[in-house]
Amino acid sequence: MTEYKNVLGTPLEICSIEPMTGFTRDGSCKVTDDDYGVHGVCVQVTEEFLEFSKNRGNDLSTPMPMAGFPGLQPGDRWCLCASRWKEALDHGAAPLVNLAATHEIALTFVSLVDLLTHSLDNGHS
Numbered sequence: 001m002t003e004y005k006n007v008l009g010t011p012l013e014i015c016s017i018e019p020m021t022g023f024t025r026d027g028s029c030k031v032t033d034d035d036y037g038v039h040g041v042c043v044q045v046t047e048e049f050l051e052f053s054k055n056r057g058n059d060l061s062t063p064m065p066m067a068g069f070p071g072l073q074p075g076d077r078w079c080l081c082a083s084r085w086k087e088a089l090d091h092g093a094a095p096l097v098n099l100a101a102t103h104e105i106a107l108t109f110v111s112l113v114d115l116l117t118h119s120l121d122n123g124h125s
Contacts, residue, residue, distance in 0.1 A: 015042035016077035029079035040103030082109035
């Protein structure tokens with residue numbers, strides 16, 4: 001079994017079970033070979049980010065029961081595509097990040113400094 005690492009170099013922690021997240025829907029932001037979207041950044045979504053994402057064509061707030069997706073509410077944690085987080089960062093709408101639950105591959109898209117600046121563990125709630 002592969003041990004996945006986070007951006008801090010320690011074992012990857014669970015992002016969210018409620019709602020269930022992750023490309024493999026196991027609560028983890030692990031990135032596998034078939035995850036072409038690189039759903040590796042564990043975020044806590046905000047209203048601002050949900051609106052930003054919706055305006056970019058990815059509506060994460062509307063439930064899709066047929067796909068088993070409950071729709072996200074501000075405060076929910078979710079495994080986000082690394083490129084979407086970077087895009088939100090570039091537009092001033094990046095949600096906060098749980099570093100311990102963010103897969104190390106995110107560092108190929110964004111810097112550790114940017115992640116640290118937006119860390120839930122950095123005095124943000």
